């Protein structure tokens with residue numbers, strides 16, 4: 001029902017969407033998973049043409065991709081380092097028959113950006129610096145890892161062609177190369193829409 005509504009352009013309440021998750025995943029939503037209205041707005045910007053390939057960098061429990069795949073005609077890919085979250089996401093996609101989405105268990109530094117047209121980034125590497133509300137106890141704080149992933153992302157974005165879109169949410173912009181222009185912002189400046197000019 002939830003996905004039927006999203007497919008027909010009707011937005012749904014965030015707490016209602018989060019009911020699809022088991023309790024321990026639902027509890028993390030406020031801090032770690034993109035709100036439905038944010039995901040819809042970001043996905044509609046990222047998908048310009050039917051079939052555009054969008055990568056969610058750190059897909060978590062799949063929320064951004066599941067919403068984006070339901071409210072647009074793009075193809076959504078979520079890369080996620082935690083295998084248990086990839087399993088939850090893939091199970092939800094098949095349970096709700098969402099076919100334009102795929103979840104990949106990998107670290108972002110194993111992914112080449114050449115296969116994608118657009119990118120979504122919800123400050124995924126911040127968990128390496130801030131341990132105030134962890135997803136689990138598997139990631140130990142490490143400034144080095146934060147720096148390594150951020151520069152990998154920056155470098156991959158630097159190599160993308162003109163016209164590439166990025167939406168960043170709660171990010172400090174460290175990962176966005178200068179060749180991207182900020183087109184506009186929303187949600188009090190926390191959601192930013194970028195397009196590569198050259």
Ligand SMILES: C[S@@+](CC[C@H](N)C(=O)[O-])C[C@H]1O[C@@H](n2cnc3c(N)ncnc32)[C@H](O)[C@@H]1O
Nearest residue numbers: 033034058059060063064080081107108122124
């Ligand atoms: C803030 S959550 C966002 C989840 C999802 N994008 C959403 O908006 O609903 C960030 C996720 O990124 C993942 N992550 C962090 N560093 C990563 C890395 N280097 N490679 C792959 N996934 C990573 C974390 O495991 C976490 O699930």
